[in-house]
Amino acid sequence: MSFRPAGFRHAVVRYAVVLVFALSSSVVIAQEAKAPAAAATAAQPAAAATAEQAAKPTEATAAVKPGDATAGAGKAAVCGACHGMDGNSTDPQYPKLAGQHESYIARQLTNFKGSKRQNPIMLGMASPLSEQDMHDIGAFFATKSSLPGVADQALVERGQQLYREGDATKGVPACMACHSIDGRGNPGAVYPQLAGQHAQYVEATLKSWRDGTTWGDDAHAQIMPPIAKKLDDKDIAALASYVEGLHAADGSSGAAAAK
The missing domain is CATH 1.10.760.10 (Cytochrome c-like domain)
Structure with a gap:
């Protein structure tokens, strides 16, 4: 027959409660530590995707290339009705564009499109044009000779x-x-x-x-x-x-x- 002190059972119970509480706290702490790491891991692909998307040039942000006179010939065909097919208008109310600088023509088309320069006819003509279109048209007329x-x-x-x-x-x-x-x-x-x-x-x-x-x-x-x-x-x-x-x-x- 073994001998146990009178308070032994109560001590065992108290020890068990403390042990369970300690183990529970450890689990909670471990889970909390894992949560930020998991969130950071999950955020990495999203951040990478966002950075990759930002790095890709969109149509609006793509760099404009120097004007292409060959491409501009087709785009400028509609301009010939007023400015002459070679940029030498026969009606003096319409300016000659032949020999004009690409940069200047592109600038004025941009102003028409943005209504900074007011002209109802040119607003309609410039509105569908991209910045590249404007430079191509400018390059085409720049190759012509003003009479x-x-x-x-x-x-x-x-x-x-x-x-x-x-x-x-x-x-x-x-x-x-x-x-x-x-x-x-x-x-x-x-x-x-x-x-x-x-x-x-x-x-x-x-x-x-x-x-x-x-x-x-x-x-x-x-x-x-x-x-x-x-x-x-x-x-x-x-x-x-x-x-x-x-x-x-x-x-x-x-x-x-x-x-």
Whole structure:
């Protein structure tokens, strides 16, 4: 017969309760430790998928390639109705696009599409175009040659002064500072070619700027309106006529042909 102290049974019971509680706590702690790790493991594929998706260029974010004149030929076919199939419009209310810079044409189409430059007809034409389409169309017209026009002899002197020297008394800078000596413009700065452009179109555009019209809201679009406000009707007529007759002479300098 064994001998046990009177309090032995109660001690055993207490020990069992403590042991069960300790084991239960260990299980809970282990489960809690595993939960964040499992969540992190599950999140890794999702994060990787998100990163992979972000890395893939979408149509909206894909880099635009330099314009393709061959691709632009087909896309520009509809433009021929107003601007001429080779970019030399016969109706002076529509500008010549032949020889115009790709960057400038793409910029103006973007402005039409975004309604920064207001024209109901061009809004409809530009709206379906992607940025790549615009550059392709610009590249196509850039390969064409603008046909030279003629200037009115009575207006050449004043027109030439404004274009080559400006008018310090009116605060008007020389046009050739941006549009070059022969009117070919500056594609890097997105300043357009003016040489040979219809006088009627140039005159209407300058008057529109003088009256407050803008072709955008950025710094580039704000250059011409303040200058146009300093020109009177005679100045605008002379400058527009001179620009129409402006063309390259011997491929290096500008000249205005008079009629």
